Amino acid sequence: MTSAVDRRPTAASSSAPPPTPPPRTPPRGLRDRAAGAGFLAPAVLFVAALLLTPFAVTVYRGFFSDGRVSGFSWFTNYGLFLSDPVLAKSIENTLMWVVGTVALPLVLGLGIAVMTNGSGWSRVARLLVVLPYAISGSAVAVVWNFILTTDGAANQALQALGLGSFAQGWLLEWPGNTLVMIVANTWQSTGVAVILFLVGLQTIPPETLEAASLDGADGLRKFWYVVMPQLRTVSVIVVGSSLVNGLKSFDLIWVLTQGGPGRNSETLAVSMYQETFLALRPGAGAAVAVVLTVIVLLASWLYLRRQLTPKGA
Secondary structure (H helix, E strand, O other), rough: OOOOOOOHHHHHHHOOOOOOOOOOOOHHHHHHHHEEEHHHHHHHHHHHHHHHHHHHHHHHHHEEEEOOOOOOOOOOOHHHHOHHHHHHHHHHHHHHHHHHOOOOOOHHHHHHHHHOOOOOOOOHHHHHHHHHHHHHHHHHHHHHHHHHOOHHHHHHHHHHHHHHHOOOOOOOOOOHHHHHHHHHHHHHHHHHHHHHHHHHHHHHHHHOOOOOOOOOOHHHHHHHHOOOOOOHHHHHHHHHHHHHHHHOOOHHHHHHOOOOOOOOOHHHHHHHHHHHOOOOOOOHHHHHHHHHHHHHHHHHHHHHHHHHOOOOO
């Protein structure tokens, strides 16, 4: 009779070291974020250098006088906004441009988008409205210069219709010249607002509109309480882009009036060019550039912060 097999571990097996645990690896999400940051870092640093370095140099230059031996002048160049009537008028014109270039494209773009949404001739309408946006600002200015000069198409059309008493020098007097340039800018910039609002309208679920109609909302009430809240994001984009473009408008103004007559139609962007390159006051031009940049960033931040913050937060 065979004896039972002894299953107790031998001395050699009992003294074997425990298995080595596998090395710990960072979580996959953390590794992905670190890899993404590593790939993006060179591009971010490159773009930051291109943007921040010129701005830092401009800020530094704004604290120096414009004499042959440029000395440190503290805030003298920034004080010109309080003492120089040209820069005060420039701020006034810039505010007019901001209001006009934000309100007009917003209202016209939304109206045209609503009227052409789903209609049979919408494609033709979109092409006609968007086509000016594909033209450069200088080309738009040449077209409108042909229309607005003293012997241009606008005055000739008025005379042909027997309304010659309304003919005038559209670009020769302030504030009329600023207003007609805002209209010219609106003619160019409305196209992109139309496209954005059309995209927003086409993303509204039909069930939402049908439910609103069943609840008794129709016409203006349905548009205001149902459609407009769902176009909020698109409206933020339209207003934000129009705000920035209005603050930095240059080419249209320069080609049409060069800031005249007597620098009365200048905006801050035109004043920056005038002070730096024509008046040969680079310190004052740098100060104007810094103020314009601060206004653009502050206005954009305040608007976006208010629009994108959830209600009740």
